[in-house]
Amino acid sequence: MTHAPTEIYLDNAATTKPHPAVVEAVTRALVTDYGNPSSLHGKGVAAERLLTSARDAVARTLGVDLEAIVFTSGGTEANNLAIHGTLAHARGRHVVTTTVEHSSVGTPLQTLAERGWSVTALPVDRSGRVSLSELQKALRSDTALVSVMAVNNELGTIQPIEEIGRVVRQHNANGGRAVFHVDAVQAWGKIPLHPVAWGVDLMSLSAHKIHGPKGVGVLYLRRGVQLAPRQVGGEQEGGVRPGTENAPGIAGLGAAAQLLSGAVEANARVCELSDRLRTGIESISDARVNTDPKTSVPHILSATFRGVRGEMLLHRLAQDGVLVSTGSACHSHSVTPSHVLLAIGLLDADAKSTVRFSLSRLTTKSEIDATIHVLAPAVTELRALVR
Amino acid sequence: MARFLLRYGEIALKGQNQHFFLEALVRNVRRAVADLGPAQVHAAFGRVIVTSEADPAAVTDRLRKVFGVVSFSPVHVVSPTQDEITRAAIDAVERSVDTQPRAVTFKVDTRRADKRFPLTSMDTNREVGAAILQRFPHLQARMKEPDVRVQIDIRDHAYVSTETIPGPGGLPVGTGGKALALVSGGIDSPVAAWLGARRGLTVIPVHFHSFPFTSERSKEKVLDLCRVLAEYTGPLQVWIVFFTEVQRAVQLTVPDALRIVVMRRMMMRLADQIAGHEHAQALLTGESLGQVASQTIESIAAINAVTQLPVLRPLVGTDKTEIVARAEAIGTYDISIRPYEDCCSLFLPAHPRTQPTLQEAEAAERGLAIPTLITEAIGRSERLNIVPRWTAQDSGLDEAHPLKILS
Numbered sequence A: 001m002t003h004a005p006t007e008i009y010l011d012n013a014a015t016t017k018p019h020p021a022v023v024e025a026v027t028r029a030l031v032t033d034y035g036n037p038s039s040l041h042g043k044g045v046a047a048e049r050l051l052t053s054a055r056d057a058v059a060r061t062l063g064v065d066l067e068a069i070v071f072t073s074g075g076t077e078a079n080n081l082a083i084h085g086t087l088a089h090a091r092g093r094h095v096v097t098t099t100v101e102h103s104s105v106g107t108p109l110q111t112l113a114e115r116g117w118s119v120t121a122l123p124v125d126r127s128g129r130v131s132l133s134e135l136q137k138a139l140r141s142d143t144a145l146v147s148v149m150a151v152n153n154e155l156g157t158i159q160p161i162e163e164i165g166r167v168v169r170q171h172n173a174n175g176g177r178a179v180f181h182v183d184a185v186q187a188w189g190k191i192p193l194h195p196v197a198w199g200v201d202l203m204s205l206s207a208h209k210i211h212g213p214k215g216v217g218v219l220y221l222r223r224g225v226q227l228a229p230r231q232v233g234g235e236q237e238g239g240v241r242p243g244t245e246n247a248p249g250i251a252g253l254g255a256a257a258q259l260l261s262g263a264v265e266a267n268a269r270v271c272e273l274s275d276r277l278r279t280g281i282e283s284i285s286d287a288r289v290n291t292d293p294k295t296s297v298p299h300i301l302s303a304t305f306r307g308v309r310g311e312m313l314l315h316r317l318a319q320d321g322v323l324v325s326t327g328s329a330c331h332s333h334s335v336t337p338s339h340v341l342l343a344i345g346l347l348d349a350d351a352k353s354t355v356r357f358s359l360s361r362l363t364t365k366s367e368i369d370a371t372i373h374v375l376a377p378a379v380t381e382l383r384a385l386v387r
Numbered sequence B: 001m002a003r004f005l006l007r008y009g010e011i012a013l014k015g016q017n018q019h020f021f022l023e024a025l026v027r028n029v030r031r032a033v034a035d036l037g038p039a040q041v042h043a044a045f046g047r048v049i050v051t052s053e054a055d056p057a058a059v060t061d062r063l064r065k066v067f068g069v070v071s072f073s074p075v076h077v078v079s080p081t082q083d084e085i086t087r088a089a090i091d092a093v094e095r096s097v098d099t100q101p102r103a104v105t106f107k108v109d110t111r112r113a114d115k116r117f118p119l120t121s122m123d124t125n126r127e128v129g130a131a132i133l134q135r136f137p138h139l140q141a142r143m144k145e146p147d148v149r150v151q152i153d154i155r156d157h158a159y160v161s162t163e164t165i166p167g168p169g170g171l172p173v174g175t176g177g178k179a180l181a182l183v184s185g186g187i188d189s190p191v192a193a194w195l196g197a198r199r200g201l202t203v204i205p206v207h208f209h210s211f212p213f214t215s216e217r218s219k220e221k222v223l224d225l226c227r228v229l230a231e232y233t234g235p236l237q238v239w240i241v242f243f244t245e246v247q248r249a250v251q252l253t254v255p256d257a258l259r260i261v262v263m264r265r266m267m268m269r270l271a272d273q274i275a276g277h278e279h280a281q282a283l284l285t286g287e288s289l290g291q292v293a294s295q296t297i298e299s300i301a302a303i304n305a306v307t308q309l310p311v312l313r314p315l316v317g318t319d320k321t322e323i324v325a326r327a328e329a330i331g332t333y334d335i336s337i338r339p340y341e342d343c344c345s346l347f348l349p350a351h352p353r354t355q356p357t358l359q360e361a362e363a364a365e366r367g368l369a370i371p372t373l374i375t376e377a378i379g380r381s382e383r384l385n386i387v388p389r390w391t392a393q394d395s396g397l398d399e400a401h402p403l404k405i406l407s
Helices: A020-031 A042-062 A075-087 A103-114 A132-138 A161-173 A247-258 A264-282 A310-319 A339-343 A348-352 A365-385 B009-013 B018-036 B056-063 B082-099 B121-135 B188-198 B216-233 B244-253 B256-278 B297-304 B320-330 B358-364 B370-379
Strands: A069-072 A094-098 A118-122 A143-149 A179-183 A202-206 A217-221 A287-289 A300-305 A329-331 A334-336 A354-358 B002-007 B039-044 B047-052 B071-078 B105-112 B148-154 B158-161 B178-182 B202-209 B236-242 B282-284 B382-386
Touching (some): A020 A247, A042 A069, A042 A247, A069 A075, A075 A179, A075 A202, A075 A217, A094 A103, A118 A132, A132 A161, A143 A161, A161 A179, A264 A287, A264 A300, A264 A365, A310 A354, A310 A365, A339 A348, A348 A354, A365 B244, B002 B056, B002 B158, B009 B018, B018 B056, B047 B056, B056 B071, B082 B121, B082 B148, B105 B121, B121 B148, B178 B256, B188 B282, B202 B256, B216 B236, B216 B320, B216 B382, B236 B256, B256 B282, B256 B297, B256 B358, B256 B370, B297 B358
Parallel strands (some): A094 A118, A143 A179, A179 A202, B105 B148, B178 B282
Antiparallel strands (some): A069 A217, B002 B047, B002 B071, B071 B158, B148 B158
């Protein structure tokens, strides 16, 4: 097996490389401040201080109170806690969501639908956005939850969260009682997030998408929103999420959140790189970018290379050190295309020929140029093989 | 201390070389239970006796996977006297009644291998049966399908049991020669390798790996399948053949419709070469007649033509549903359906020839530098030692050690 010359990591929507400051914070929490945050002695106090400082750092990125931050084991738990925690004592039996959610929202809602809940999944347009009029039509007096992601993980599409919040608030002002949940895992650090101004009740975040560690995330919980815990046996996190806190992970999360100051401003640079990559992709024959630049974050580019199996291109690029993802999962002898790509109208064959490039604010111009350099020959080579 | 009595059926029918099979069986049983704790395994009077200090349930799981074992029973061993046997039988029935309170019928089944024992089998059945009836008045004797079957085996000692657990049958691994098994990662080929090993073959799995056309994980999948097979066979020497360049050359030079047959011929040629290195006497595949284009009799003939070795196809007469059921029973099915594609499915042409002739296949591969491709593929192959998942390894999690690469 030949080894990749240099590593060009363009799979940041899957996970990011932990920042050195994060590694340092996690190490410190493991080596020095290893106490149980609930312990009364000095070690415990030091660990608790780590949690508070991380809570503060996260709260600042959202412009919210410290008390509104609940630490979880990651985005998936935050989404599950938001959904099940809300619906456990909801009076209504109706939920509104979209057809392009991450499976940590889609699957819990599907399970509820099987148990007799009514679930409306809003369709999206070719760029992957939901329409506000569709949302307005979908809302019912018994709608208990509206769950919409802020940024799509496969396309980068930004949903109009502020406008959706306005529609939900108006609905609630007229007798509705819908809770508004936003999966902002892919949005954190990429677009400004203002849950208070937007009327968001619950918002999910994850550390490892912003150069933090894996296994730690956040659920923002607006004061006054009732949430039933999914596990019991402790007073941690206000009883909403009991269990000894993952202090090293949370310390890393705090460090990563601190590094976000100025991150959204760095988008201009990411945008330049993204445009450069887009131009490179579009110069290849029969290749197109599915991500609409007008409505998306610049960090994610979904691209279809006709006649090339996405997985094969992924492995071929990996040989040149370029690490990307496919939008599809393979199943034994067939490939199930991604529900997101089908939802924006891609044909089955095109969805199977799609790969996702995802950048971070730390991606460099030379990495993008090197990617463009190896991409065209790789596509040509594979096309020759599967004539 | 748990004791088990193992029955080996077919081996008993062997003539002069019976001891060869029996020694292999004892060796394989010993290896299967060795890591669980101190154990003695020995052959005695037409049975194999296992004595182990380990948890009986754990020993049972291992014995279920030793080829050559037709069935086995957890037994109580007593001296072959009428009193002892009766007492042991009553104890055994008591335990059975405890675990299945609804049992109402029983039967006593005596085999008297040691004819010096004064009572005949029939007499023993009657005597023991009467004692059981007296002790458990609610039970009735019944010859057909009793709830509790007390088996008494009178040999050097008397072995008393109420439970018979099926083994996998077959012949001990290592008694049937050596074969190279082509393993793809699909459902069929691991089952075929398992069936070959069950007839006593020492199996050497060979996998053709086409990174980057297939992922690293598809190789891991094959190694995981081999780890399951190794639970039955003991440690396996696995070949991962570097097939990428062969695949590339076939894709570039061979016409669409004939690619599969040529690719399979290349695999056979490589397997034939490796068989030479390994002193294997046969090849073994998971082909089942008529399943896919490469498994018509015409395709099989064209593929078979490149090797002089016998090609064993244990699945030739089975249907897919039977293969799936067998894969589930063996424990390979859940691994086989993991979502990584193999090279065959990735390069599947739209319309492969279902009845290619040998002449067509030979003509189609004229553009291939066959000897060079084969030398390079074998030179860049990996050879790994794969052990069952329960075996602790010095190297930690990774059970795969590169041994040596042949040039």
